[in-house]
Amino acid sequence: MENLIALLVAAPLLGAAVLLCGGRRLDRSGHWIGTLLAVASFAVGVLLFADMLGKDAEHRALHQSLFSWIPVEGFQADVAFQLDQLSMTFVLLITGVGSLIHVYSIGYMEHDERRRRFFGYLNLFLAAMLLLVIADNYLLLYVGWEGVGLASYLLIGFWQHKPSAATAAKKAFLVNRVGDMGLSIAIMLMFTTFGTFAFGPVLESTGETSEGMLTAIGLLLLLAACGKSAQVPLQSWLGDAMEGPTPVSALIHAATMVTAGVYLITRSGAIFNAAPDAQLAVVIVGAVTLLFGAIVGCAKDDIKKALAGSTMSQIGYMILAAGLGPIGYAFAIMHLVTHGFFKAGLFLGAGSVMHGMNDEVDMRKYGGLRKYMPVTFVTFGLGYLAIIGFPGLSGFWSKDKIIEAAFAYDDGIRGWIFGGVALLGAGITAFYMTRVMIMTFFGEKRWQPDESGNEPHPHESPKSMTIPMIVLAFGSVFAGGLFSLNESFVKWLEPVTQFEHPHPVISVPAITASTVVVLLLGAALAYVMYGRKPVPVTAPRGSLLTRAARRDLLQDDLNHVVLVRGGEHLTRSLVYVDHTMVDGVVNGTAAGFGGLSGRMRKMQNGFARSYAVSMFGGTAILIAATLLMRAV
């Protein structure tokens, strides 16, 4: 059975290879091949899942070793896979959502002449992402880690002729590289500490090294997670990443890739459990980001950017939960999965809207679309209810648990703070999602003909697009409840992540109740602000906070001033230094000898008598020297 694991990666990888090297002749069939292989991978996943369910909890983990990758004296890196419950969860999410989005893209990318290439990239992403989650050592994980980075780079910049897209892609890759730096240093630290970087040995022998070392490793892993999961301070790339086609945003920048950070932290649980300081850092990052993302999400008029903000914030929840240790891991993953459903659904919905609106993304130019695209409206609406955590829907189950766990961080002030933040986040979530909902589907139509005079004719999207949305909607509605039936999900993960029941500072029902209250407040506020009076087509100046939030709370401006400008000056001055000083020394020496030569030449003045003088002087010196030698 375990021999099938490789297939998970192999199938989409094959697809990528075929589609990217296949050339034009595959243009007509390419998208089918891609989708087929994605589905195939999903099928294999299901097969393995079924098999796994057949075994008892302790013996579910599968292991497959392909070949020795980098064998060097004292250094062993293998291409080997490990498929335990955690990985399995991801595999199903990735392949499942992935397949759906492949299907969706068939319709969405219909009119793009580079569709084959698009599917190639999607397959490449699937392969890398799967490699990331089933690798059995950190170095192989790193390969997948950078692989998804590459895929994301290619897909964000898919419409390369748009400079904005190309820039966004580059930015995403670079910011991720900073995170990757953390990961690679972490791996080196593991190697020097444990002599290996395979999950098993490392995570088992955490007891044998100092807490300081583990904290260092933990923080470095956190840095990596921040890069990949768009957490403060490395979150700046996610907003721009929306330049990519919407299915990409749905799959990579909502459902799967951006959650890799959560996977990394959960996977390295043993390390974090033994390094409380690192955990605290994780929690703080999570808390900060969930507010940050939420605030940004409130201010954006670009529907995708608003959703991106929300993604940032939701992942903040997951990271926070993961930082809480055994009480949080399970819920982090659970929220990750449910979020995978509803956020993907929301994005696909947004895509469907844009599809009907000539790729218009400004929500201020929407309005009253529910009449024109009912399916989209319903699915999007369900996703909306799920994400705000409307009682009974997926989001409710997972988010509520996280808030509880946050309150349970400790029975002191921190518990209150983190719990409070989580709670507040829920409220803001409700606010901005309601805002999106209202601006898009309710109120009067606000779109006008563009300068070329063709007015958008909103219409429902083709089946290939609506069906995936419907499927995901189901997920958004029921997944959470399903997982929570007698804690099935928690039990499923327990062998990998352990589980302890959280003991929040206030009673659980109280938390639940307050959560519901808060989100209702948020929604109500949004209705008051956007539902009651018509939305202005051009954005009002807005408060200071709003304006800051529109600019991602000035993060980019900061980066620009500090890094970009500074870097430019540094390189320019270095180029100058290299030319004038380093090279100057070389040329200077040459010139120096030249000048010296020119001056000594003058001695050769052509007069025989002065030659005679030099001979005479020379002899004198010769004699003097010889006598001197004897004298001394």
Add this chain to the structure above:
Amino acid sequence: MSASAVHSLWTTAAPIEKIDAPTIEYAQLLPTLIVIGAAVVGIGVEAFVGRKARYYVQMFVTVVALVAAFAAVIGLAAGGHASTEAQIVAMGAIAVDGPALFLQGTILLTGLVAVFTFAERRLDPQAHGNQVDSFTAQAASVPGSDGEKAAIKAGFTTTEVFPLALFAIGGMLVFPAANDLLTLFIALEVFSLPLYLLCALARRKRLMSQESAVKYFLLGAFSSAFLLFGIALVYGYAGTVSYAGIADVVDGTVQNIDPALADTMGNDALLLVGGAMLLMGLLFKVGAVPFHMWTPDVYQGAPTPVTGFMAAATKVAAFGALLRLLYVVLPGLRWDWRPVMWGVAIVTMLLGAIVAITQTDIKRLLAYSSIAHAGFILAGVIAATPDGISSVLFYLGAYSFVTVGAFAVVTLVRDAGGEATHLSKWAGLGRRSPLVAAVFAVFLLAFAGIPLTSGFSGKFAVFKAAAEGGAGALVVIGVISSAIAAFFYIRVIVLMFFSEPKPEGPTVAVPSPLTMTAIGVGVAVTLVLGVAPQYFLDLAGQAGVFVR
């Protein structure tokens, strides 16, 4: 002075009963005798053979003489005179030993090759239907005068160059073999005087040629005066002029010390000053700084074949004499002359290399390069070990052929005004005639000491010897200055290959087999000594012992 004093003056020398005839080992002197003899014959030819035939007869005589002499040298070497049979002949006047024979062989071969370039008659356009060589039609006629034109019209040629060259070669053969100071002096003059004349005989640019001759002559005579005074002082110190005798006195191992000798022996100043002046005389010939200043001017003004001949053969002979002087006569003074020579070697290497950078005339450039090389060779001389001797011998052998070859190439590149020696004219030569340019590049690389050329083997040999002789610092300075030197050799290559040819650029004349042989031999030796030098290193190694 009083009468008695005068009387004593001519009676002190003991009355002489009878003088027994000196014994001369003619066999061992054969090479020299052949060459000198041929030279005398050459004079006869000038006197008695008709104008038209002279050139051919002279050439024939010269070539035959040189080949025969070389054969004689080989014979002597084969007869063991280079090693076991080494001896001092002609009443102690001349040594026949390894270094002497090795250098004589080298001189003869270089001379032969050089004579080929002397005889080249295809480069200059025919004047009035007569083929002409690179020597003036009539040295006596004033440049540009009607007399000169007439001479050219009449097809006169200065065939005297052949006997002159032979005389010079004869002197050079004796110079490194000279075993007493008198012979040394005479040999010096015998090869210098003909060279003075040869310098004055250029066909083109005669004013410069004459100027170079005057400078060379005056400065040469000046230096030989110093040499002679040095001889006088050393003689005064040791009471003898034979190398062995002087060496004994210097070492203090002389048997019967008469009061006069005891008196002068006490006075080392005589020896030191005299020694210094001797050195000066020889350093002038090798062109070491600060006695080098004649070199560029003379090299530039003299007819190029002569320059090549001088640059190669003179250096060989002079270094031979220098070696013998330092190793046979003054080993006892090593601690006195070594530091001085250190200084000379260093300034010579550096100044030669540095000044060459800004030269604009190919012949002057080569002149300075020869100065730098003199410095390198001095490094080997200073080693003061048998390895030092053999490395110098090897270097001289390698260097002389490269030099003759290089100057032979210079004779080929010509424009309306004769040889185009200004560097700017060489631009793009590689495009016009890749072969000639490539050959010249090979010579330049050899000068620069790039591996797989004879230049590298030689340089390595002397530096190795120097390092083993404890002159490590000298080696470091040596490599630095060869790095500097590399610059201008490279510059010429750049000029030839990487710059676009000028429309009014020079043409490359197609030479007769004579010059071709000269160049060919040069290239062959350069490469062979670069890739497989072992045999010649052995030769030099065996030849590395002086007889006393």
Add this chain to the structure above:
Amino acid sequence: MSPVNYLYLAALLFAIGSTGVLIRRNAIVVFMCIELMLNACNLALVTFSRMHGNLDGQIIAFFTMVVAAAEVVVGLAIIVSLFRSRHSASVDDASLMKL
């Protein structure tokens, strides 16, 4: 009187000669100065020969005269040809080649 004085004389002559070489312009005169130096050498040689009581020095002196004669032949030839083509025997005029 001691023959050493002759040595001093020789040295003096040699010095005079070389100074002449250095300061006089006319090629002929320069050449004469060189001859003077050679003769200084001769004097020194003869003196030493007298001191050591052997003939080597005197013999060398004779050779030197011959050499000097030869030098005159060659030297004058060159100088004269130079003079004829330049109408000047100044060594300083002959400075076409420099640097």
Add this chain to the structure above:
Amino acid sequence: MSFPLLTATAAVPAIGAIVTAAVPAARRTAAKWLALFFSLATLVLAIVIGVRFAPGGERYQLTESHAWIADFGVRYELGVDGIGVALIGLTALLIPFVILAGWHDADPEETGSKRWRPTQGFFALILMVEAMVILSFEATDVFLFYILFEAMLIPMYFLIGGFGDRAHAGSDEKAATQRSYAAVKFLLYNLAGGLIMLAAVIGLYVVAGNFSLQEIAAARASGELEMATNTERLLFLGFFFAFAVKAPLWPLHTWLPNAMGEATAPVAVLITAVVDKVGTFAMLRFCLQLFPEASKWATPVILVLALISIVYGALLAVGQRDIKRLVAYASISHFGFIIMGIFAMTSQGQSGATLYMINHGISTAALMLVAGFLISRRGSRLIADYGGVQKVAPVLAGTFLVGSLATLSLPGLAPFVSEFLVLVGTFTRYPVVGIIATFGIVLAALYTLVLYQRTMTGPVKVEVARMPDLRVRELVVVAPLIALLIFLGVYPKPVTELVNPAVGHTLSDVQKKDPKPEVEAAK
């Protein structure tokens, strides 16, 4: 005695050079095919070496030894260890691609006389370089190595100066001057280094009495050959200086951007991917073996210089306007990694460094050659002159992207393996150095992606609108390189197994052991 395989491997290209040079002017194409044939024959022989070589066996195999210049204590001694085999393989592998890529670079504009045969010369010189480089990888006699080390400068010099990049910003006159400046700078810089080394070589002879690497190393190991500390250090510096110039190591690097900028792309590849490797190779083989103590003594300084090279080279690459100069500075950064790996003196570091030489050779070749094709189409080396190429020439852009990704050592491509090994190897002994070096990977991403973005993406520039995509010949050049990059990225085992034993020997020469992992150390 058995068939002299090593000599043959070097002799074939040498003969090829002579034959190619002898082809008459008119038969230009014949010369090209001849050159290609001989380079392929060499590749075959190199493969034979790889097969005949037993990684586990003797340290030096396929040895040959003949008397050469007894007076200098010089013998013609050849022998290869794993590292040598790997690098010979690299050289033999790259040359055919270089020749193919430079197929039309030396076609003369119809000037020059009948006897002027640039094409023949071009390919003959390339083969000559190959012969010398291969022999220098085989030489186990210091003197023989030195001779080749110096001699290979001459053909390189003519290649750089004689066949410049035709896509030059300035006028032909300006181009010519800049080209010869670059060539002269290359030659003098390396010659100076070589001459300093010559002094050291002579010094070594004075100390050791012969030039046989194995004998000297053995004598050093057994303690028969004592070297005064200062002597050893001076000699080491003499050798290292030359290698550091060739490698090149900051601050001795300034000749490389000029040379690579002015030379044609294939020649640039020849410089950085093949010839420069001799420098790093020699550090491993000669510096460490002959002067272990001095090497350890110098390590801190060298590591710092390597670090500077890494960061400095990367930053300058970011600042370049000229595609080829950018690649040159990137190479400087990469050579920093190689040298760092060598002097970290851990098995991971040195195996990584060796692997890095191979991978850097291939990746730079891929990137530089594609860049060359690009430049030859547009006739400009300035990044600013391009834009949107991706749209008109997707394949070219794709290959260019892969080359760039390899340069930023993306996991899955060969360079990642070596770079990570070097980093780990350094980190285990010098954590701080390792961490600083890691910044290099971010900067690498910066300069490669900026290059790609500026040239390939964005709106299509008019000048490139009609740019043809890769031709078959060009595809034949690039495709195998890319395939190799991927293969060695996924399965580097063949090379590592070749290299590991050799590295083990080198480490035992310097008597260094890998630091133990903390956990084991604790036990």
